[in-house]
Amino acid sequence: MTVSLDQLRRCHFAVDLGAARTRVYVKGSGLVVDQPSAAAVNTRTGSLIAVGELAEKMTGRTPSYIRVMRPVSGGTVVDIEMAQRMLRHLLGEKLRRTLRRKPRLRAAACTPHDADPLAQRAAVETLVGLGARRVELVDTLVAAAVGCGLPVEQPEASMIMVCGAAATQIAVLSLGNIVTAERIPVGGEAVDHAIVQHLRHEHALMLPSQSVRPLRLALSGNGTAPDTLAATEILGRDVATGLARSVKVDTAAVREAIETPLTAVLDGIGKVLRDCPPDLVADLADRGIMMVGGSALLPGLDQMLRQWTGMPVRIAERPDVCAVLGLGAMLEGKIKPLTLNPLAA
Known part of the structure; x- marks a missing residue:
């Protein structure tokens, strides 16, 4: 990890x-x-209409x-050209001009x-298209572990779980490297899909796309914990008639x-x-x-892991931005590698 830190x-x-x-972190400026990660495009002209929050809405x-x-x-770029256009608009002309002034512009990215x-x-x-002459790739697990303050450089175990939208990554780290890791293709989107399917099959109700994720938090203060409210009223569209309809949803069934x-x-x-x-x-x-990542905030998930593993489970202070903050700490030189000097014969 010493060489990569020098490069970063x-x-x-x-x-x-x-x-x-x-998320983008600029050295000296922060996040x-x-x-x-959304972009609205006019398919008739090919022009970009909106990016970010507006495109999401x-x-x-x-x-x-x-x-x-x-x-x-x-976590994988599937449309390089659109990703470049989205990043250009998110950065803005002023910030792009500042970055272009850097001699031999270098970038880092999570993978x-x-x-x-x-x-x-x-x-x-994607980053070369933004003007980067060199791109350093860092494992998301290592970046997130650094960002949440785990002692990854020490000869002791640190276990991290990155809960993303499309996948969950779990790893044990020691001495600055991953000892063992697993990537599971289940994340926040799978939870959203499970809620949508439950409401469709049990209540013949379709939810608006913008209402799925807030619904996880609306199912009382602890969606997957046993001490939740008995029922929650949800507004959606009837599958058969297409009319707006509200139903009382049993939170215990949604929890399952x-x-x-x-x-x-x-x-x-x-x-x-x-x-x-x-x-x-x-x-x-x-x-x-x-636990880090946006889906780490799923209500009751930490209690479920605590009961199943019997180990302490903590959620990072800012779980959604740990990975990019970890990259930023490496860029700023805040992480000091553990130097291992070979013993003389």
């Missing part, structure tokens, strides 16, 4: 391209962009010739654990629907712990699991 200190900005949100509300696109899926070469190449090409996709996450944690050396597992019994 030479970078001028860092980008965390997530399926849900895009300058934190917007949804347009989802499901546009005429046929306007399409809301998401150039990032599962999912075990990202294939094609996904890595897509991230590099949410827990179903999270079973894969629990299995992933078990696999990581089975593959981890016993000495490190002993460390984790005291330190527990650190």
Whole structure:
């Protein structure tokens, strides 16, 4: 990790391209962009109409010739050209002009654990299109661990769980490297889908796309905890008639629907712990699991993990921005590598 830290200190900005949100950290300025990864395009002319928050609000509300696109899926850039256009507008002309003045502009980017070469190449090409002469790739798990303050450089175990929109990544780190890790294709979007399917099958109700995620928090203060309210009133569209209708939703049934996709996450944690050396597992019994990522705020998820693993579970102070803040700390030179000097014979 020492060599990569030296390279990262030479970078001028860092980008965390997530399926849900895009974040940009500029060296010396801090976090300058934190917007949804969405872009609204006029399909007749090909022009970009809106990006970020405004494009997110347009989802499901546009005429046929306007399409809301998401150039990032599962932490991987699937449309390089659209991702570049989105980033240019999110950065703004003034900030782009400032970055262009840098000699040999360098950038850093987060990539999912075990990202294939094609996904890595897509991230590099996206930032090269913004003017970067060199791009350093950092594993999201390492960046998030640094961003939430875990002692990743020390010879002790640190377990982190990055809860993203499209996937959940779990890892045990020691001495600045990943000892064992697992990536599960279940995230916040799977929870949203489980809620939508439950309401459709049990109540013949379709929810507006903008209401799915807030509904997770609206199901009382602790959506997956047993001490929730008995029922919550939800407004949606009737599947048969197409008319607006409100129903009383049993929160216990919704809690069961949410827990179903999270079973894969629990299995992933078990696999990581089975593959981890016993000495490190002993460390984790005291330190527990650190949860980061936007979906870490899913109500009651930390209680579920605590009950299933028997280990302490904590949520980072700012879980949604830990990865980009970790990259920023590496850019600013705040992370000091542990120097291992070879012993003389």
